[in-house]
Amino acid sequence: MSSFAGELLPALQPKDFVAYLFVYFTGNAKADESIHFAVSSNGYNYYALNNNQPVLNSAAISETGGVRDPHILRGEDGTFYMVATDMVCAKGWDSNRAMVLLKSDNLVNWKSTVINIQKKYAGQENLKRVWAPQTIYDANAKKYLIYWSMQYSGGPDVIYYAYANKDFTDLEGEPKPLFVPADKKSCIDGDIVYKDSTFYLFYKTEGHGNGIKRATTKDLTSGKWEEYDKYLQQTPEAVEGAGTFKLNNTNDYVLMYDMYMKGKYQFTRSSDLTNFTVIDQDVTMDFHPRHGTVMPITRQELNALIAKWGRPANFTFTQNNPVLTGYFADPEVLYAKKTGKYYIYPTSDGFDGWSGTYFKTFSSSDLKNWKDEGVILDLKKDVSWANRNAWAPCIIEMGKGKKYRYYYYFTAAQKIGVAVADNPTGPFKDSGKPIVAERPAGVRGGQEIDPDVFQDPVSKKCYLYWGNGYMAVAELNKDMVSIKKETIKTIKVDRTFREGTYVFYRKGTYYFLWSDDDTRSPNYKVRYGMSKSPLGPLDIPANNIVIAKAPEKGIYGTGHNSVLQIPGKDEWYIVYHRFPYPDGIKMGDPAGFHREVCLDKMEFNEDGTIKQVTPTF
Numbered sequence: 150m151s152s153f154a155g156e157l158l159p160a161l162q163p164k165d166f167v168a169y170l171f172v173y174f175t176g177n178a179k180a181d182e183s184i185h186f187a188v189s190s191n192g193y194n195y196y197a198l199n200n201n202q203p204v205l206n207s208a209a210i211s212e213t214g215g216v217r218d219p220h221i222l223r224g225e226d227g228t229f230y231m232v233a234t235d236m237v238c239a240k241g242w243d244s245n246r247a248m249v250l251l252k253s254d255n256l257v258n259w260k261s262t263v264i265n266i267q268k269k270y271a272g273q274e275n276l277k278r279v280w281a282p283q284t285i286y287d288a289n290a291k292k293y294l295i296y297w298s299m300q301y302s303g304g305p306d307v308i309y310y311a312y313a314n315k316d317f318t319d320l321e322g323e324p325k326p327l328f329v330p331a332d333k334k335s336c337i338d339g340d341i342v343y344k345d346s347t348f349y350l351f352y353k354t355e356g357h358g359n360g361i362k363r364a365t366t367k368d369l370t371s372g373k374w375e376e377y378d379k380y381l382q383q384t385p386e387a388v389e390g391a392g393t394f395k396l397n398n399t400n401d402y403v404l405m406y407d408m409y410m411k412g413k414y415q416f417t418r419s420s421d422l423t424n425f426t427v428i429d430q431d432v433t434m435d436f437h438p439r440h441g442t443v444m445p446i447t448r449q450e451l452n453a454l455i456a457k458w459g460r461p462a463n464f465t466f467t468q469n470n471p472v473l474t475g476y477f478a479d480p481e482v483l484y485a486k487k488t489g490k491y492y493i494y495p496t497s498d499g500f501d502g503w504s505g506t507y508f509k510t511f512s513s514s515d516l517k518n519w520k521d522e523g524v525i526l527d528l529k530k531d532v533s534w535a536n537r538n539a540w541a542p543c544i545i546e547m548g549k550g551k552k553y554r555y556y557y558y559f560t561a562a563q564k565i566g567v568a569v570a571d572n573p574t575g576p577f578k579d580s581g582k583p584i585v586a587e588r589p590a591g592v593r594g595g596q597e598i599d600p601d602v603f604q605d606p607v608s609k610k611c612y613l614y615w616g617n618g619y620m621a622v623a624e625l626n627k628d629m630v631s632i633k634k635e636t637i638k639t640i641k642v643d644r645t646f647r648e649g650t651y652v653f654y655r656k657g658t659y660y661f662l663w664s665d666d667d668t669r670s671p672n673y674k675v676r677y678g679m680s681k682s683p684l685g686p687l688d689i690p691a692n693n694i695v696i697a698k699a700p701e702k703g704i705y706g707t708g709h710n711s712v713l714q715i716p717g718k719d720e721w722y723i724v725y726h727r728f729p730y731p732d733g734i735k736m737g738d739p740a741g742f743h744r745e746v747c748l749d750k751m752e753f754n755e756d757g758t759i760k761q762v763t764p765t766f
Contacts, residue, residue: 162499164729164745165474166397166445168466170256170454171195172219172231173441177238182215183207184233187436188451188464192396192403192443193416193428196461197436198454205251210261211235212247218338218390218440220283224293229253230317232282232295235263243277248297252317256450257457262318266299270323275302281338281390281440284313287369293317294369296327298337306335306355310370328352328364328374336362338440341369342393342402342422349422350374351381351391351404361391361406363422382406383427384415390440393422397445398731403428405443412437435463447474452518468766469517471730471745475499477509478668478726478744479541479599479649482713485573486546487553490514491713492573493724494525494542494557495746503742505539508559510574516722516748525575526568528561532579535561541599541649541709545611546573547629556629558584558600558613565600565615567630580630585615585623589637595619599709603652605683612683617648620663622684640685645676649709652683655719658757659683662695664708669741671698671705671734675725677759696723696749696762703731704764706740712751723751723762730766 171187183203189195198204208214215237222230230252236245247265267273282297296310310327311320328350330336335355342349350364360380366373381404382388390407396418404425405416416432417425446454451466476499483492491513497505507527511519528536540560547554555570557577565585568577585597595618602625604611611625613632620640623632642663649664659680666673674697678687698705706728713722726744727733733740752760 161447161474162476162729162743163398163732164471165447167448167468168446168451169195169394169397169443170221170446170450171438171441171443172221173438174217174219175201175437175439179215179237179239181439182217182237184216184219184231185436185438185441186454186458187434187438188446188454188461189443190464190466190468192394193431193433195432195434195436196464197434198461199458201436204458205259205261210251210259210263211249212263212265213237213240213245216249218281220281220340220392220442221444222284222286222293223444224252225286227254228317229256230284230293230313231259232284232297234280234282234297235265236280243300246273246276246279248279248282248295250295250313250317255453256446257453264320266324269320276300277302278306280306283340283442285341285343285369287312289369292321295320296339296341298339299324300335305333306337308336308339308350308352325370326372327370329372330354330362330364331376332357338390340391340393340442342395344402344422349393351393353389353391359387359389361388361404377423381417381425382415383417383425384408386411386415388415392442394443394445403443407438407440409439414438435461449474449518470747470749470764470766471727472513472517472519472724472748473511473746474521475745476729476743477746478742479709480711480724480726480746481541481543482711482722482724482748483544483546483573484713484716485553485555486549486716487551488512488573490573491516492522492544493519493746494544495726496540496542498726498742498744500742501739503538503540506537508539508542512574522574525570526557526559526577526579531568531577532561532566534582535564535566537562543600543602543711544573545602545604545629547604554629556602558602560598560600563596563598565597565613569630584613584630584632589619589621589639592616592619592621592639599648599650601650601652603654603683606654608683610683612652614650614652616650618646620646620650620661638684640687642678642687643689649675651711653712653714654683655714655721655753656757657681660712660759661685661687662710662712664710666708667741668706668708668744669738671728671740673706673708674698675708675710675723679757690758692761694761695751695759696725696764699764702764702766703734704728705734706744707747707764713748721751721753722748724748725764727764 235247477495564583710725
């Protein structure tokens with residue numbers, strides 16, 4: 150995937166962006182020339198963080214004691230880059246010579262450097278001002294390009310550029326003109342977005358019919374720009390500080406600009422970056438911003454911002470599904486007594502034809518905020534007998550007190566293996582051979598995949614279930630890494646059984662859950678049966694759907710689940726995967742290996758049957 154500004158990092162997908170961060174300053178008083186943050190769940194309604202007080206100390210990060218015009222960019226490596234004008238306007242509009250460069254890996258803690266153009270470069274005696282820097286990644290140069298406007302005595306404002314160094318603490322080489330309009334007149338406040346192999350530059354004409362114009366190019370530093378000779382602002386008011394951002398889960402962009410004489414912004418929406426419709430009637434803010442920028446953020450990033458600066462009083466955000474960022478599937482959920490945390494062990498998804506080769510785990514203390522604990526088992530490094538198709542793991546915690554062991558069963562190359570660790574996050578050591586490598590006697594089709602491990606709370610025996618096209622079970626030996634082969638049997642289900650067996654126990658009943666249909670189908674769903682034994686036979690209710698698609702919500706392909714009981718409570722949750730929202734239904738077969746993990750509450754009727762779960766966000 151291209152890494153120009155306006156497109157996404159390989160590690161993040163469109164579905165992962167669920168909110169927005171607005172970075173801005175608030176006015177011309179020195180105390181207001183500082184960086185502020187606000188958040189939005191929809192790109193229209195914004196709420197200031199930190200009670201609209203600065204999130205960074207201007208005196209600590211600048212030469213002048215004031216910063217203006219902040220621009221924020223998500224970097225290629227997950228680093229965030231912010232640049233701002235180093236300026237106190239009370240000293241005069243031609244008083245500043247510097248910009249501030251900042252970077253962070255979490256949006257909360259920032260490191261900064263001041264770049265004073267007049268001090269850094271020779272021959273700058275006539276430099277009057279350095280305004281409104283922004284950053285874009287130049288994939289051709291593989292560097293971050295910083296662009297800003299400068300004016301020298303007797304000349305127009307011109308948008309210049311230079312590349313940042315690797316540490317984002319300095320500029321490399323001499324500044325060069327990036328864009329000079331055909332009329333050679335002043336232009337400031339450049340903002341560039343990359344869309345459909347084209348760079349769109351929005352800028353303000355300064356001192357001659359002030360407004361927002363646009364130019365485009367295919368080659369960012371070629372100097373060859375095609376100008377669109379029409380003002381784009383939809384207001385007669387004075388404007389500056391154009392900023393563009395893509396609306397999450399749409400193909401549309403917002404072009405916003407600062408109506409600086411009115412103390413507010415105008416927002417417009419466009420699908421082609423040429424024709425814009427005013428959406429002011431839908432936009433609200435509980436603050437009055439000046440020249441800033443908006444960046445889509447993930448739920449984890451939103452949570453980090455709120456944890457640092459507090460949740461705005463009127464800000465509501467309820468989208469907790471999907472619970473994991475990225476493409477994952479076939480989730481196994483565990484509450485670990487040793488750590489008091491919850492863990493999800495999924496298939497690493499997003500690989501063509503289910504070709505992933507490693508497993509990760511994620512931890513949480515509240516079922517909402519999940520920490521990526523990294524790779525816990527890599528077939529190519531850790532498993533000698535298989536190096537492909539890492540699918541559908543399960544895990545069990547055995548032990549008590551401070552001594553616990555974790556037995557992790559996984560699919561690899563259509564066989565089932567087991568690895569062992571002393572902690573729920575590993576390191577896990579493979580047993581050295583598959584625990585299941587062939588079909589049970591009498592079974593002709595199907596695959597040896599999708600293990601599920603279950604300890605019967607009545608007999609204390611442990612069982613391993615598996616199978617695609619059939620449901621098999623065997624009792625595990627005491628070592629937990631081998632099965633009692635003489636106990637292997639198949640359990641009769643019905644014609645809806647496809648794969649993904651999951652077994653749990655509640656109030657004297659054993660519940661058997663499985664997935665119906667193909668994981669590439671929008672109709673993939675979870676069904677269940679009940680039994681008085683962990684070995685069956687099954688009693689299958691007439692209406693036995695546990696969870697299925699919700700087309701009215703755009704939710705499809707809800708299947709391959711595990712179940713979590715909150716310790717000590719009759720409170721249950723189903724963890725499952727679904728097609729990626731919102732585009733999965735348009736993807737065809739690839740939706741079946743670009744899945745996302747979700748969690749919803751599961752409830753029971755008085756007779757013990759399961760109430761059908763409605764999938765949610």
